[in-house]
Amino acid sequence: MNFRFPSTFLAACLAASVCYAENFDVIIRHGRVVDGTGNPAYFADVGIKDGRVTAIGQIAGAANAEIDATGLIVAPGFIDVHTHADEVAEQPRAENFLRMGVTTLVVGNCGGSALDVGKFFREVASNGISPNVITLIGHNTVREKAMGGSFDRPPTPDELEKMKSLVDQAMRDGAAGLSTGLIYLPGVFSKTDEIVELAKVISPYDGIYASHMRHEDSEIYAALDEVFRVAREAKVRAEVSHIKLSGEKAWGKADDVLAYIEKARAGGLDITHDQYAYTASSTTMRQLIPDDAFDGGKDKFRKLMADPEQKAKLAARMKEKIRARGREDYAYAVIASYKHDKSLNGLNIVEAAKKVRGSDSLDDQIETILELEQNGSASGVFHGINETDLQKFMQHPNTMIACDSGLREFGKDVPHPRGYGNNARVLGRYVRELKTLRLEDAVRKMTSLPANTFRLKDRGLIKEGFWADIAVFDPEKVTDPAAYNDPHHYATGIPFVLVNGVSVIRNNEHTGAKPGRGLKR
Numbered sequence: 144m145n146f147r148f149p150s151t152f153l154a155a156c157l158a159a160s161v162c163y164a165e166n167f168d169v170i171i172r173h174g175r176v177v178d179g180t181g182n183p184a185y186f187a188d189v190g191i192k193d194g195r196v197t198a199i200g201q202i203a204g205a206a207n208a209e210i211d212a213t214g215l216i217v218a219p220g221f222i223d224v225h226t227h228a229d230e231v232a233e234q235p236r237a238e239n240f241l242r243m244g245v246t247t248l249v250v251g252n253c254g255g256s257a258l259d260v261g262k263f264f265r266e267v268a269s270n271g272i273s274p275n276v277i278t279l280i281g282h283n284t285v286r287e288k289a290m291g292g293s294f295d296r297p298p299t300p301d302e303l304e305k306m307k308s309l310v311d312q313a314m315r316d317g318a319a320g321l322s323t324g325l326i327y328l329p330g331v332f333s334k335t336d337e338i339v340e341l342a343k344v345i346s347p348y349d350g351i352y353a354s355h356m357r358h359e360d361s362e363i364y365a366a367l368d369e370v371f372r373v374a375r376e377a378k379v380r381a382e383v384s385h386i387k388l389s390g391e392k393a394w395g396k397a398d399d400v401l402a403y404i405e406k407a408r409a410g411g412l413d414i415t416h417d418q419y420a421y422t423a424s425s426t427t428m429r430q431l432i433p434d435d436a437f438d439g440g441k442d443k444f445r446k447l448m449a450d451p452e453q454k455a456k457l458a459a460r461m462k463e464k465i466r467a468r469g470r471e472d473y474a475y476a477v478i479a480s481y482k483h484d485k486s487l488n489g490l491n492i493v494e495a496a497k498k499v500r501g502s503d504s505l506d507d508q509i510e511t512i513l514e515l516e517q518n519g520s521a522s523g524v525f526h527g528i529n530e531t532d533l534q535k536f537m538q539h540p541n542t543m544i545a546c547d548s549g550l551r552e553f554g555k556d557v558p559h560p561r562g563y564g565n566n567a568r569v570l571g572r573y574v575r576e577l578k579t580l581r582l583e584d585a586v587r588k589m590t591s592l593p594a595n596t597f598r599l600k601d602r603g604l605i606k607e608g609f610w611a612d613i614a615v616f617d618p619e620k621v622t623d624p625a626a627y628n629d630p631h632h633y634a635t636g637i638p639f640v641l642v643n644g645v646s647v648i649r650n651n652e653h654t655g656a657k658p659g660r661g662l663k664r
């Protein structure tokens with residue numbers, strides 16, 4: 144007998160030999176349940192009533208809605224702890240996420256969030272959204288608010304107090320914790336003391352500190368030390384966002400890095416990590432330009448560009464920097480979204496330089512990068528991660544699966560494919576094809592692990608009494624057709640997705656339903 148009957152209700156059902164279908168709004172029948180714990184899959188029907196799973200087992204009769212999951216996996220809806228879907232109240236369908244099985248989004252990452260978290264949750268509630276959403280409060284957001292336009296300095300005591308009170312207000316309004324983006328403006332200019340002080344504010348609320356660290360290359364150990372120090376001194380748990388080793392010089396160290404984190408955990412810290420399943424990253428092209436060119440904002444950069452001597456110095460430093468990283472050119476950097484000249488989207492910097500300047504010399508590549516920034520900036524895709532490291536990070540039991548993507552507008556620009564494919568890629572490429580992970584472990588990394596880490600009550604498992612956030616997928620077919628050069632394809636093989644017991648994806652189509660909620664801490 145393959146069925147499990149964990150509930151007292153089901154015990155009563157068992158006595159009567161079957162459960163009665165009229166007790167349910169939805170029944171998902173004949174599927175194999177991968178419940179999110181990491182335990183082996185088992186065959187069972189899943190009954191849903193008033194938004195929650197109320198029975199797991201053999202269920203007879205008919206309900207208002209039935210889903211035939213024969214040959215399919217029934218899993219908890221995926222929880223993506225690292226997204227940039229901050230505009231979800233304005234773009235409530237979130238189809239790129241739902242179509243890859245994601246039912247709960249964490250936003251406010253990499254130091255950037257809504258400043259007014261209370262207002263964020265009010266807008267989510269009044270507009271209605273398809274997935275659930277949680278937000279962090281962003282360090283860069285509060286630093287910018289408190290310090291105005293001059294950033295390359297520590298805050299004054301008054302400014303620090305202002306930042307702390309903004310973080311405190313956000314936590315009282317329901318934020319789940321604090322995020323930093325320590326390669327971005329203006330956080331790049333902050334010292335560790337400042338982050339410790341802000342993290343102390345979230346500690347009494349049991350908030351989490353999520354960090355896009357200062358370094359993700361061979362200097363990663365120094366960056367981890369900073370995360371550990373924040374966790375230790377502020378007494379908070381910490382999440383290393385999108386863990387990776389960027390650039391050939393850093394490759395091959397995944398085992399060392401994981402051992403380094405394990406050592407910190409053994410010393411009493413609670414450190415976890417998340418990762419996307421791609422060997423390219425994505426962020427603004429501005430990251431290729433030294434940070435100090437932007438202290439004081441865009442005006443300073445414009446002035447600098449107008450001064451030939453200073454501009455030449457900046458270009459010379461960029462040349463030094465790329466060579467120091469062991470690279471000959473910028474072919475690894477591909478333009479994803481450039482409003483000023485959309486014909487460059489999808490070209491790497493070498494190709495773009497050739498197109499706009501008639502030459503792809505390193506000088507012309509650097510000139511092209513500076514032009515992108517002068518003409519309103521561009522986002523990019525950067526091919527700089529090694530497959531072996533990626534798989535080692537993925538196999539670690541404390542690594543969650545998170546895409547680091549925003550909401551996608553279908554057909555717009557040439558964005559990183561992770562926003563369409565991440566979870567499907569893990570289930571297709573890394574579970575089915577490469578066997579890097581057991582199916583049950585992969586699902587755990589997308590469900591109960593993130594739910595526990597971000598303290599989500601009653602989510603992340605297929606369990607009686609838990610919210611019915613559910614992804615139903617075909618383990619033989621789930622695939623990520625989104626490619627770097629052709630990203631606008633939804634994940635396939637995930638025909639049914641429910642949020643709070645309501646179908647949001649039915650037979651591979653968005654139903655238009657908006658059952659999602661803002662989940663306050």
Ligand SMILES: [Zn+2]
Pocket residue numbers: 252253324355384385
């Ligand atoms: Zn980031």
